[in-house]
Amino acid sequence: MPFAKKSSKLLKFLARNWSQEAVTCPEPEKLTNPVPIQSQALKPYSDIPGPRPIPILGNTWRLLPVIGQYDISDVAKLSSLFYQEYGKIVKLSGLVGRPDLLFVYDADEIEKVYRQEGPTPFRPSMPCLVKYKSEVRKDFFGREGGVVGVHGEPWKTFRTKVQKPILQLHTVKKYVEPIEAVTNDFIQRMTEMQDDKGEMPADFDNEIHKWALECIGRVSLDVRLGCLDANLSQDSEALKIIEAAKYALRNIAILELRFPFWRYFPTSLWTRYVKNMDYFVEICMKHIDAAMERLKMKTVKSEKDLSLVERILASEPDSKTAYILALDLILVGIDTISMAVCSILYQLATRPEQQEKLYQELKRVLPDKHAPLTSEKLDQMVFLKAFVKEVFRMYSTVIGNGRTLQEDMVLLGYKVPKGVQVVFPTLVTGSISEYVSEPKTFMPERWMKSESTSKIHPFASLPYGYGARMCLGRRFADLEIQVLLAKLIRSYRLDYLHEPLEYKVTFMYAPDGSLKFKMSERPDD
Numbered sequence: 315m316p317f318a319k320k321s322s323k324l325l326k327f328l329a330r331n332w333s334q335e336a337v338t339c340p341e342p343e344k345l346t347n348p349v350p351i352q353s354q355a356l357k358p359y360s361d362i363p364g365p366r367p368i369p370i371l372g373n374t375w376r377l378l379p380v381i382g383q384y385d386i387s388d389v390a391k392l393s394s395l396f397y398q399e400y401g402k403i404v405k406l407s408g409l410v411g412r413p414d415l416l417f418v419y420d421a422d423e424i425e426k427v428y429r430q431e432g433p434t435p436f437r438p439s440m441p442c443l444v445k446y447k448s449e450v451r452k453d454f455f456g457r458e459g460g461v462v463g464v465h466g467e468p469w470k471t472f473r474t475k476v477q478k479p480i481l482q483l484h485t486v487k488k489y490v491e492p493i494e495a496v497t498n499d500f501i502q503r504m505t506e507m508q509d510d511k512g513e514m515p516a517d518f519d520n521e522i523h524k525w526a527l528e529c530i531g532r533v534s535l536d537v538r539l540g541c542l543d544a545n546l547s548q549d550s551e552a553l554k555i556i557e558a559a560k561y562a563l564r565n566i567a568i569l570e571l572r573f574p575f576w577r578y579f580p581t582s583l584w585t586r587y588v589k590n591m592d593y594f595v596e597i598c599m600k601h602i603d604a605a606m607e608r609l610k611m612k613t614v615k616s617e618k619d620l621s622l623v624e625r626i627l628a629s630e631p632d633s634k635t636a637y638i639l640a641l642d643l644i645l646v647g648i649d650t651i652s653m654a655v656c657s658i659l660y661q662l663a664t665r666p667e668q669q670e671k672l673y674q675e676l677k678r679v680l681p682d683k684h685a686p687l688t689s690e691k692l693d694q695m696v697f698l699k700a701f702v703k704e705v706f707r708m709y710s711t712v713i714g715n716g717r718t719l720q721e722d723m724v725l726l727g728y729k730v731p732k733g734v735q736v737v738f739p740t741l742v743t744g745s746i747s748e749y750v751s752e753p754k755t756f757m758p759e760r761w762m763k764s765e766s767t768s769k770i771h772p773f774a775s776l777p778y779g780y781g782a783r784m785c786l787g788r789r790f791a792d793l794e795i796q797v798l799l800a801k802l803i804r805s806y807r808l809d810y811l812h813e814p815l816e817y818k819v820t821f822m823y824a825p826d827g828s829l830k831f832k833m834s835e836r837p838d839d
């Protein structure tokens with residue numbers, strides 16, 4: 315049915331990034347704690363512009379084919395359309411079964427929301443995971459069930475336990491070598507996958523997913539899962555994990571966005587989801603238990619001898635913390651990073667001059683292309699980092715972030731009640747000329763202090779979010795991307811010789827189509 319198809323795209327987008335958890339999140343309500351600002355100057359919430367809902371159908375009809383005014387086949391364009399049509403604050407109310415969404419395109423106001431979010435920010439996410447953690451496997455997850463889909467004090471307690479080791483620079487530096495080993499295997503596999511024109515296969519994005527899985531296994535489970543092996547047997551654990559990750563990627567959105575029958579009775583898709591999640595839990599427990607056994611045998615002189623998993627295990631007597639953390643990192647860390655890499659490689663392959671500039675930088679920093687990487691060398695790759703930031707600014711992989719207000723607030727002069735879901739459309743704000751000079755120009759140099767005079771509002775482009783709830787895996791994500799680009803572009807030139815691809819929100823914002831990159835070895839220098 316076309317409407318179901320189209321509206322599910324919008325809902326996929328909305329729910330993936332900002333969906334409401336009916337169980338835990340307060341609905342918008344009357345102002346209970348008005349911010350102390352002269353009330354005459356304030357405008358009521360009802361005056362916020364936006365498409366007006368009509369009785370019964372609310373705003374959903376606007377997304378219907380033919381009679382609806384919005385083409386939501388590309389939901390990223392929808393948030394841009396709202397901005398053009400209504401300005402810096404737009405209310406989308408009357409979405410069937412959803413709370414109001416408040417799109418805010420003002421970087422100063424976004425900064426205000428982030429800065430006032432308090433010690434336990436509420437980012438609505440993944441209702442399926444919430445049900446799985448808090449009901450189906452309550453016995454296992456208990457009260458502090460991780461960081462993803464958990465809120466309030468339980469979120470804070472868990473995040474406090476794990477955040478230091480994950481975000482400490484010296485922990486991350488320990489992974490330069492292991493991530494380089496995974497990446498070398500991946501690049502070797504890329505050379506084996508080339509067709510007679512030197513191009514990658516049409517499903518190259520699947521291969522990027524396997525690289526991401528292998529990296530996340532190395533970080534969160536202390537193990538090489540073997541996902542990059544060319545000939546995986548049908549009953550291998552690696553293949554089962556790849557299938558489980560693919561399942562998660564393809565079906566969770568459907569489950570969460572179609573009418574949520576699973577909330578009331580176990581549909582077949584829900585049963586498979588639970589089985590899939592149980593499998594991930596089992597894998598996490600198996601490898602963490604093995605890490606625990608190794609740790610018992612290890613002579614440890616200082617904390618520096620420990621891997622991330624070992625540090626968590628050493629500080630937390632109950633290995634459940636390590637199980638749950640590994641599960642969260644795997645669930646969130648695979649598709650974000652792989653879609654980001656698809657996008658970054660596509661941009662590099664279609665921007666030969668900038669790729670050449672990157673190559674020259676890599677030649678300078680890594681005169682011997684076979685010498686191992688170090689964190690000091692990565693630090694010197696300023697153009698590489700600037701290129702990645704610019705891709706995130708113009709093609710933000712996670713197209714927006716959001717917070718459910720836990721207190722009433724004033725935004726752009728309107729009284730906004732707590733419970734409203736405020737949306738920060740990063741993809742749009744990163745290209746508003748008031749906040750970013752020459753926003754339509756792809757210019758990595760703008761991020762390089764030595765070369766740039768251009769302005770960027772610090773809250774206009776935040777690919778990893780901000781504040782206490784900011785992306786927990788960001789340092790590992792940066793490291794994995796940097797290692798891949800450094801190793802690949804130092805030795806190979808990448809081209810894309812087909813019709814340009816459009817960006818779409820499938821799950822994340824990424825080029826939609828076959829990533830048949832041509833890979834040519836650079837002559838030895």
Ligand code: HEM
Binds near residue numbers: 461642646778787
């Ligand atoms: C380029 C890749 C990535 C992007 C763009 C990204 C982006 C984000 C964003 C926007 C958030 C929400 C932050 C907020 O609410 O302020 C987030 C949360 C999170 N990310 Fe990432 N992420 C990436 C990779 C990863 C990886 C590789 C991991 C795991 C190793 C990871 C683990 C997490 C976790 C656990 C959270 C939830 C944090 C919490 O709620 O306390 N992310 N990420």
